[in-house]
Every structure is written in C-alpha cells, then in structure tokens.
Amino acid sequence: MFVLLDGGMGRELQRIGAPFSQPLWSAQALIEAPDAVYQAHQNFIDAGCDVITVNSYACVPFHLGEDRYQQHGFALAELAAQIAQRAAEDSEREVRVAGCIPPVLGSYRPDLFNAEAATPIIENLIDAQAPYIDFWLAETIGSIEEFHTICDALTRATSVKPAYFAFSLMDAEMDQPRLRSGESVVDAVKAACERDVDGILFNCSQPEVMLDAIGVARVIVDGHSNTISLGAYANGFSVIQQAHQANDALTTVRELSADQYAAYVKAWLDAGSNIVGGCCAIFPEHIAYLDSLRKQ
Numbered sequence: 001m002f003v004l005l006d007g008g009m010g011r012e013l014q015r016i017g018a019p020f021s022q023p024l025w026s027a028q029a030l031i032e033a034p035d036a037v038y039q040a041h042q043n044f045i046d047a048g049c050d051v052i053t054v055n056s057y058a059c060v061p062f063h064l065g066e067d068r069y070q071q072h073g074f075a076l077a078e079l080a081a082q083i084a085q086r087a088a089e090d091s092e093r094e095v096r097v098a099g100c101i102p103p104v105l106g107s108y109r110p111d112l113f114n115a116e117a118a119t120p121i122i123e124n125l126i127d128a129q130a131p132y133i134d135f136w137l138a139e140t141i142g143s144i145e146e147f148h149t150i151c152d153a154l155t156r157a158t159s160v161k162p163a164y165f166a167f168s169l170m171d172a173e174m175d176q177p178r179l180r181s182g183e184s185v186v187d188a189v190k191a192a193c194e195r196d197v198d199g200i201l202f203n204c205s206q207p208e209v210m211l212d213a214i215g216v217a218r219v220i221v222d223g224h225s226n227t228i229s230l231g232a233y234a235n236g237f238s239v240i241q242q243a244h245q246a247n248d249a250l251t252t253v254r255e256l257s258a259d260q261y262a263a264y265v266k267a268w269l270d271a272g273s274n275i276v277g278g279c280c281a282i283f284p285e286h287i288a289y290l291d292s293l294r295k296q
Contacts, residue, residue, distance in 0.1 A: 007277065
C-alpha cells in the first residue's frame, strides 16, 4: 500500500475559477478568496488523497513582491496552514497535512539561489506553518545547496517534525538523472541520506524522467537505511527549460489523462516508491484514479 499525496494546488484553483494570475499565482486566492483554497483541498480529499499540502508555495517575495511579503507574508502562510488543517479535520477519514517549503527565490532556477537570502524566508515559512501541520514537505528543490539550507533551517526549528525533501529534475534526457542545477541525483540522494531525512522524493518534472531517478535513489537508500521513504509526484507541464522565467507566463499544460499518468505511477511503485501523487496540472481526477487502483 502506498501513501497518496494530493495534486497541484495552483492549477486546481485556476480550474475551479478562483482568482489566479501571475505573479501572485496560488497566493491570490489566499488574499481574495480563501474559501476557494478550502474547496481545492476538499476536492483532493474527495478524490482519495491521504495528504494535503499547505498552499504556502507562493507566500514568498518572489510571488508576493517585497512590500506585500514584509507586511503580510507570515500571516498568509499561517492562513494557508490553518485552512489546510481545517480541511483535514473536517474530513470523515484521516488526512494528514504537509507543511510546504517551496524554492523561495524562484522555481526551476537554482542559479538564483542564495543561502543567506533564502534562510530568513524559509524560517518565516516554518514558524508560520509549524503549529498546524503533521510533517514538512520541501518541494521543487533545485540544488544540493538548497537542500542543505532547508535542512539546516528545519534542524534549528523549535518544533521538530518529520521532513521529506522533493528534488526537481531536468526534463531533458541526460546521461544520468540530474537536478535542475545539473548535479547528479546520485550526489543529491547521498547528501539526503547523510542527513537522515525521513523521505526523498522527486517532483515538478515530467513523469518520463522520474523512473530513472527512483531507480538510482532506491539503490542508494537501500544501502543506507530501510527507514527512508521514496516517492515521486510529477507535473503535467510541457518541458521546462533552463533559465525559465516563472513569473513571465503560465507554463503550457500537456494532455495527460488519468490512466496515462497512472501508468507512470505504477512504474514508480514497481521501482520501490511508497509515496506518490501529483504536482502542477495534476488534478483531482488523476488522484481519484490512483486511489481506485489501490482499492482493487
């Protein structure tokens, strides 16, 4: 049996008609229509997921702008966590809440990462969400330096909770699976194992590139510990190129049906994953199909 995550919050908000535009992205609904955030969580819960992730991905200066972030960043991240907690508590079955730690200086751009600049933003997100979540999910990590910076911040946190780290992969076929930084998955997984993380995942990349990364990770994890979970949750986007400008335009969504996505997920499970779900442009219907498969 596997743990089923939810899907992509931002595009689900857009799909249900919530306020949604760049650069605010998924934070716009928090500001203008928080009930829509609750509804999006509910849609994924109704689809059968075991975990919902806090809608705090865009509660950073990169999306809010520096002035709005300084004035409202903490409160928005806290509100996002409170909404997720309420949606989970309202469910008729057990649903856990994952606190979200996004790439705080820009998605898919490890070249823009700076540990000194990122650290206070990460710490702010941790402090805002910690009282309302069950565990941490650091998402779309683009480099090993970014991983260590997030891990260090969580280690210093006053409220210690399990932490799972999801690396974003290059979408192009390479000599070996690589992070957006160009660093190898081998080195990233070794670094995560050395920090004794609770889980290593791959996310927000095309589903085609996940399997090789899982295979590489499985060998390393098996040689290190039998307690580290492994998983993947891909996006439904077209290929994301290097030097991507996340706030310039919305990424194109590809045609990816629920059964097509499930075929990828089955391969990940066969390769040793025990946590799966969806990222951007993976919708409740994809999650419902995955839930139906595990009930067969």
